Amino acid sequence: MLKIILVVILLSAHVDLGTSMAVPGARIFGGSTTAEGDWPFMAYIYVVKAGHPNKHICGGSLISNRWVLSATHCFETPDRNLYRVRLGEYSGSVTSPNEQNFSVLRLVLHQSFDPLAFLFDIALIKLSRAATFNQYVRPVNLVRAGRCDDPSPNFPVDACYTLGWGKTSVGGGTSDTLKKVRSYIIIHDACNEITVANSTKYGGRTVERCQAKFCGTYDAGEDTCEGDSGGPLVCRHSDNQYYVHGILSYGTTPCGQNLPGIYTSVAVCRGWITRNMRL
Missing domain, CATH: 2.40.10.10 (Trypsin-like serine proteases)
Known part of the structure; x- marks a missing residue:
């Protein structure tokens, strides 16, 4: 399982965060188009x-x-x-x-x-x-309450997505239509190691083991960026319903550096x- 997770990390593309503040951003580019009504939440x-x-x-x-x-x-x-x-x-x-x-x-x-x-x-x-x-x-459903040190959940490929109308390329414009990007939740220890090793790219921010945030990564050539912040990382559970696990918060500047996006943990903040x- 660890080898699989590391492969996903190496093949992923990363985030920059969408915000009205001067902070790292998050935009979807290289993702897939959606149809009207696909994501009604x-x-x-x-x-x-x-x-x-x-x-x-x-x-x-x-x-x-x-x-x-x-x-x-x-x-x-x-x-x-x-x-x-x-x-x-x-x-x-x-x-x-x-x-x-x-x-x-x-x-x-x-x-x-x-x-x-x-x-x-x-x-x-x-x-x-x-x-x-x-x-x-x-x-949409909310994931159940959890602790900051709970093990990261495992989902099959095509179970989790991040959605938004953010920029579709570095320096480009925002998407006219809603887009999606396949997402993967990374285990706590790997998230910590990645953000510590690349802290400059994250504006000095790291993700510690027990904090109300986590790393999410994407397929090669796909990313999130400016304008997508605040949007959800949702995963399809065994009941075939989608649940919000994360809220897109920030990433590297610029995006597209094969590094994860950082999400606020809904489980930790459920209370x-x-x-x-x-x-």
Whole structure:
């Protein structure tokens, strides 16, 4: 198994993180196209200026009819009035009758978010009204609560994906349509060794064995980058349902360096999610 994991690491392409801050980014390039309705839990988060849509900043996951899960670093300011959420989005250039647009009633940023180490890079968005569930808008499951030192889960090939509308090449533009990239969760010790050995490329950030973040890697020639941050790493479980395991947080600068992307662990943060959704 260790040999298989090491081969996956060597063949992987890496991440740069999508954010409105001056930090490493995450964009999907070399990934696969999706069809409208394939991933009905995906949320398209954008900012508004003078009352008009301005630009897409991050992705997110619909986890109930009122709540979306994303990353704290996506929000330069905690002013909820600056942000909007679109569900049922597929193409940024084509308005679809399947889209549902929302203002933000509450924006919950993790109180322990560390902008240097990017610990607890997780946020909750409460929508201004309840989403209407249908073929194109439907929530995703959350992985069960776990400890930071739990063994990394093992999934077969084609079980896990990261999704987003981020940039499709280094220095290029964002994707007009939602894209996916096959993802693999890396064991804790290997993640630590990789980030320590390449700390400069990660802006000095490392992933220690017991932290609320983990490494995810991709097939050769595929990656995530700017604009994909806040989006989920989802895995298909034995019940044939998808569960969110990670929230895309950061990676190397530039991306595409055959190094993993770094994700906030939903399992470790599950208690925080549950508590804040009750408020």
